[in-house]
Amino acid sequence: SYVLTQPPSVSVAPGQTARITCGGNNIGSKSVHWYQQKPGQAPVLVVYDDSDRPSGIPERFSGSNSGNTATLTISRVEAGDEGDFYCQVWDSSSDHYVFGTGTTVTVL
Amino acid sequence: EVQLLESGGGLVQPGGSLRLSCEASGFTFSSYAMSWVRQAPGKGLEWVSGISGSGGSTYFADSVKGRFTISRDNSKNTLYLQMNSLRAEDTAVYYCAKVRGSSRVNAFDIWGQGTMVTVSS
Numbered sequence: 001s002y003v004l005t006q007p008p009s010v011s012v013a014p015g016q017t018a019r020i021t022c023g024g025n026n027i028g029s030k031s032v033h034w035y036q037q038k039p040g041q042a043p044v045l046v047v048y049d050d051s052d053r054p055s056g057i058p059e060r061f062s063g064s065n066s067g068n069t070a071t072l073t074i075s076r077v078e079a080g081d082e083g084d085f086y087c088q089v090w091d092s093s094s095d096h097y098v099f100g101t102g103t104t105v106t107v108l
Numbered sequence: 109e110v111q112l113l114e115s116g117g118g119l120v121q122p123g124g125s126l127r128l129s130c131e132a133s134g135f136t137f138s139s140y141a142m143s144w145v146r147q148a149p150g151k152g153l154e155w156v157s158g159i160s161g162s163g164g165s166t167y168f169a170d171s172v173k174g175r176f177t178i179s180r181d182n183s184k185n186t187l188y189l190q191m192n193s194l195r196a197e198d199t200a201v202y203y204c205a206k207v208r209g210s211s212r213v214n215a216f217d218i219w220g221q222g223t224m225v226t227v228s229s
Binding site: 045049089092098102 | 221
């Protein structure tokens, strides 16, 4: 089955840039989506199709995808950006949706 | 306003059954694929099952295949998850989620608030 690997945690100072990676075999050939989840809340879509943002999501959130790694970048990090972030793809070989292992972002 | 509202969660004994519902509003329900995603306490997101807009195609994670059934009633704008032979490891918050477009490769753009399922004796 297809596996997506994320770092367990990322720490960043306010105003700096956070980068969250999502590793998967030839993930560059798939559409990658990213979700933010705050404690006690449902996930929220922040980036879809590798690099597009839903309406209402700040331009500070951006994404890229190439080779075996997709990356979510949060620029000018704010305290409100804390939470758990998950990458996700559709794996056509298994007809399964797959979520990454999740990354907790902490703003120092 | 686009909204998903889950119900049906609760406490059930191992081996028991439960049916979850997800009522949709604010969009043309029959035009979109839907899924159930769960999250065990303190754990990450796990996709459980998906269904096409018409209901003609269904998909299941290996962990629930043969035990769970997904269905939808487009006349009632409602998604269902029938869970049988429940195990302790099925304990989780269950979210319903709307697929953004018509293709399975699309993201989940709308999520419900979740309903808690606890499997315990």
